Amino acid sequence: MKRKFFTTALLVGCFMACLAAIADLNGKWAGKIDIGGTEYPLLYNFKVEGDKLTGTALTPEGDVPLTNGKTDGTTFSFSIATSGMDIAHTGKFYGDSTAIDLEINGSKNHAVLKRAEEKK
Numbered sequence: 036m037k038r039k040f041f042t043t044a045l046l047v048g049c050f051m052a053c054l055a056a057i058a059d060l061n062g063k064w065a066g067k068i069d070i071g072g073t074e075y076p077l078l079y080n081f082k083v084e085g086d087k088l089t090g091t092a093l094t095p096e097g098d099v100p101l102t103n104g105k106t107d108g109t110t111f112s113f114s115i116a117t118s119g120m121d122i123a124h125t126g127k128f129y130g131d132s133t134a135i136d137l138e139i140n141g142s143k144n145h146a147v148l149k150r151a152e153e154k155k
Contacts, residue, residue, distance in 0.1 A: 060088075060111070060128050063151035068137065068144055077135075077146055088113055 066077045078093035079101075088104030094117040104113035112125045126135035126148075133148040 059130065060106070060133070064133055064148040065151040066135075066146045066148040068146040070139065070144055077148060078151065079148065092117075094118070 060081050060083050064079045067074050081090040088106045088111050090101050091098040092115045096117055099115050101113040109128050114121050114123050123138040126133055135146050137144045
């Protein structure tokens with residue numbers, strides 16, 4: 036009986052730690068991506084609610100909403116529509132950084148995002 040209780044408590048603790056970690060994905064994240072020798076800035080504003088990821092991405096057309104956003108702990112995915120394209124994103128949250136892959140016209144491009152500092 037004690038063993039069952041301890042195992043259950045340990046599993047609940049691990050689950051809560053995972054939820055606390057992904058909650059930290061909330062906020063602004065910035066980075067750069069190199070596509071064909073041209074560097075583009077990346078800026079995302081993420082909001083996590085359970086397993087749903089919403090927010091915006093800064094594009095040449097301004098801020099656009101994330102669509103089909105999902106997260107399952109440390110990994111996440113979403114799409115954005117810009118310049119007549121639907122760009123799929125997949126990523127992994129590491130706490131102090133986020134690795135993200137963008138699929139643009141059939142090719143994958145990788146970038147690392149850091150938490151953007153708030154201007155005061």
